[in-house]
Amino acid sequence: MPLKVYNSYTRQKEVFNSITPGHVGMYVCGPTVSGESHLGHARPYITFDFIFRYLTYKGYKVRYVRNITDAGHFEEEGREAEDKVGKKAILEKLEPMELVQKYTNLFHWAMLQFNCVEPSIEPTATGHIVEQINMIEKIIAEGYAYEVNGSVYFDLKKYAATHDYGKLSGRIMDDLLETTRELDGQQEKRDKADFALWKSAAPEHIMRWKSPWGEGFPGWHIECSAMATKYLGAEFDIHGGGMDLQFPHHESEIAQSTICNKHSPARFWIHNNMITINGKKMGKSYNNVIKLTEMFSGNHPLLTQAFAPMTVRFFILQSHYRSPVDFSSETLQASEKALKRLWEAYEVLKKLPVNIQAQGTDAALETKVLQWINEFDEFMDDDFSTAKILANMFELAPVINGIKDGHIAVNALSGATVVLLQKQFKNYLEDIFGLTHTTAGDEGALQGVMQLLIDIRKQSKAKKDYATSDKIRNQLTTLGIELKDEKDGGMSWNR
RNA sequence: GGUCCUGUGGCCGAGUGGCUAGGCAAAGCUCUGCAAAAGCUUCUACAGCAGUUCGAAUCUGCUCGGGACCUCCA
Numbered sequence: 001m002p003l004k005v006y007n008s009y010t011r012q013k014e015v016f017n018s019i020t021p022g023h024v025g026m027y028v029c030g031p032t033v034s035g036e037s038h039l040g041h042a043r044p045y046i047t048f049d050f051i052f053r054y055l056t057y058k059g060y061k062v063r064y065v066r067n068i069t070d071a072g073h074f075e076e077e078g079r080e081a082e083d084k085v086g087k088k089a090i091l092e093k094l095e096p097m098e099l100v101q102k103y104t105n106l107f108h109w110a111m112l113q114f115n116c117v118e119p120s121i122e123p124t125a126t127g128h129i130v131e132q133i134n135m136i137e138k139i140i141a142e143g144y145a146y147e148v149n150g151s152v153y154f155d156l157k158k159y160a161a162t163h164d165y166g167k168l169s170g171r172i173m174d175d176l177l178e179t180t181r182e183l184d185g186q187q188e189k190r191d192k193a194d195f196a197l198w199k200s201a202a203p204e205h206i207m208r209w210k211s212p213w214g215e216g217f218p219g220w221h222i223e224c225s226a227m228a229t230k231y232l233g234a235e236f237d238i239h240g241g242g243m244d245l246q247f248p249h250h251e252s253e254i255a256q257s258t259i260c261n262k263h264s265p266a267r268f269w270i271h272n273n274m275i276t277i278n279g280k281k282m283g284k285s286y287n288n289v290i291k292l293t294e295m296f297s298g299n300h301p302l303l304t305q306a307f308a309p310m311t312v313r314f315f316i317l318q319s320h321y322r323s324p325v326d327f328s329s330e331t332l333q334a335s336e337k338a339l340k341r342l343w344e345a346y347e348v349l350k351k352l353p354v355n356i357q358a359q360g361t362d363a364a365l366e367t368k369v370l371q372w373i374n375e376f377d378e379f380m381d382d383d384f385s386t387a388k389i390l391a392n393m394f395e396l397a398p399v400i401n402g403i404k405d406g407h408i409a410v411n412a413l414s415g416a417t418v419v420l421l422q423k424q425f426k427n428y429l430e431d432i433f434g435l436t437h438t439t440a441g442d443e444g445a446l447q448g449v450m451q452l453l454i455d456i457r458k459q460s461k462a463k464k465d466y467a468t469s470d471k472i473r474n475q476l477t478t479l480g481i482e483l484k485d486e487k488d489g490g491m492s493w494n495r
Numbered sequence: 496g497g498u499c500c501u502g503u504g505g506c507c508g509a510g511u512g513g514c515u516a517g518g519c520a521a522a523g524c525u526c527u528g529c530a531a532a533a534g535c536u537u538c539u540a541c542a543g544c545a546g547u548u549c550g551a552a553u554c555u556g557c558u559c560g561g562g563a564c565c566u567c568c569a
Contacts, residue, residue, distance in 0.1 A: 029569075030569095031569080032567090032568085037569090038569090040568090040569055041569050042569085043569060044569045045569080047569095166498095169498085169499090169564070169565085170498055170499055170564090171497095171498070171564085171565075172497080172498070175497060175498080175565080176565080220567085241569065242568080242569030243500095243563070243564080243569080244563075244564070244568055244569065245568080245569070246564075247564060247565070248565090248566090249568090271569095272569070273500090273563085273569095274562090274563070274569075275569085276562075276563095279561065279562065280562080281562080281563070281568090281569095282569090283567095283568055283569085284567080284568065285566090285567080285568070315507095318507080318508070318509095318517090318518075319507085319508060319509085320508095320509075323501090323508085323509095324500090324501080324562070324563080325507090325508085326507080328506090328507085330506065330507080330519080330520090331506075331507050331508090331519085333519075334506080334507060334508095334518060334519035334520080335507085335518080335519085336519095337518085337519065338517090338518050338519070341518085341532095341533095342518095344532080344533090345533095348533095385509080385510095387508075387509055387516095387517080388509060388510085388516075388517085390509095390517075390518085391508095391509065391516055391517035391518080392516090392517085393517090394516095394517055394518065395516085395517075397533095398533085398534070398535090401532090401533050401534070402533085402534065404533080405526085405533055405534060407533090407534055407535085408534095461528085464528075466528060466529070469528090469529095470528095470529075470530085473530080473531090474530095477531095482531075482532090483531085484530090484531055484532055484533095485527075485529095485530080485531080485532085486532090487526075487527085487533085492532090
């Protein structure tokens with residue numbers, strides 16, 4: 001069954017075939033490391049993480065490039081032309097690169113918490129100034145960019161005359177050219193809609209590089225084009241990012257690359273939707289961000305508690321990546337419980353006995369179960385419908401628990417089905433969805449201590465010494481360890 | 496103002512023209528020393544109006560509401 005992916009460029013689901021058989025080149029716009037990542041940032045990285053994992057599962061060798069934007073951009077194009085990173089660095093009296101390092105580290109830490117696979121290449125903008133300059137020179141040579149006072153602009157009017165600028169974002173070129181918006185310092189552009197490829201640096205600018213046009217810094221869009229081209233070639237399979245990057249960032253990337261490489265850069269454009277908070281997009285301009293560190297610590301007025309990274313990851317998986325999701329503490333709490341339930345069923349499944357005999361299987365149940373399992377791949381192939389797979393898992397959970405509890409006969413499912421169930425749960429939960437234990441139960445010493453406590457509790461229960469057995473359980477509860485009595489007299493624990 | 500998306504049960508959220516998505520919450524029952532967990536059961540919705548159709552939450556139109564982008568933005 002072929003993988004179908006919604007392509008933002010054509011606005012429809014298309015069968016995915018990679019350019020080079022067996023290989024996939026994927027570029028995803030990475031973070032600007034001038035500040036701390038917030039919940040909204042988590043969505044694209046988790047989304048493209050499970051896309052990366054799924055492509056790998058499908059047998060592709062994926063080169064996943066995700067950049068680090070550390071060069072800084074103008075805060076308001078054409079106005080102050082202030083370098084974001086440089087500006088904050090002055091305020092905080094830090095070296096720009098010190099700031100970059102700090103937020104890069106913090107970003108990497110967050111990605112690790114989310115169990116995101118590291119990209120194959122994580123290039124930095126500052127490390128690719130030469131490539132960017134080369135690309136700009138090429139565009140000038142092609143006649144699609146012009147230099148004014150040490151800055152270089154892309155000639156959009158000329159480009160749009162022969163190319164479909166605005167197709168990706170559904171923008172109409174005439175509207176862009178007629179924008180009534182008044183911006184200062186726009187006089188040097190031939191047209192208001194022209195975007196900067198290179199900006200000359202004002203004296204107060206800290207981050208600056210030598211270029212054929214004087215000292216300055218690269219425009220926002222050129223870095224992605226340059227790095228994507230360098231590591232993935234003129235045409236590659238997937239370009240990803242948040243929906244809010246469609247315009248102008250991705251649209252401009254297409255223009256730059258098309259002129260420079262004579263080719264539209266990406267076959268598939270994949271965009272994730274936004275995380276909203278009370279219906280409004282989470283973003284700096286709205287002043288409604290919850291930083292990831294606040295998320296994990298619960299230290300934020302809107303949070304009733306701390307939320308584990310895996311809860312956030314699960315929360316994101318529970319809805320389709322192209323739908324907006326509204327954040328609230330209550331919703332996250334629901335996700336937390338749901339994940340716990342699912343994970344416990346998974347733990348049970350792992351230990352489920354595999355029926356060897358083919359006799360006594362419940363054909364109806366067997367059919368149902370097989371259908372639910374087989375739909376995993378089907379749903380994922382249908383534009384990564386993670387939410388539907390989770391729903392099927394929740395359908396399967398009562399079956400798994402039922403077998404354990406004895407409501408369902410042990411041999412109701414054939415051995416092959418149980419093995420398949422175990423395999424697919426592992427493939428999906430761990431390998432594709434990238435979920436992990438929030439409970440760390442593998443420390444040897446703790447295991448031993450718990451076993452000891454369980455033994456003592458079993459003994460006291462056998463003697464009907466409930467005071468002791470309750471004391472053990474209650475004390476453990478206050479330590480955050482949950483102890484449960486099993487049907488067969490056994491006990492299990494988790495935290 | 497322009498372009499586009501969207502409106503599902505108490506809450507969150509899938510969704511295909513005809514068959515119970517799922518999760519959380521709530522209620523009852525079973526199991527159990529108690530508890531927790533688990534299992535079973537109940538709560539069956541698609542903004543409004545009109546149309547297409549044998550049949551629409553799913554298609555079309557209008558109305559109302561929400562959002563994104565148009566400016567840095569995941």
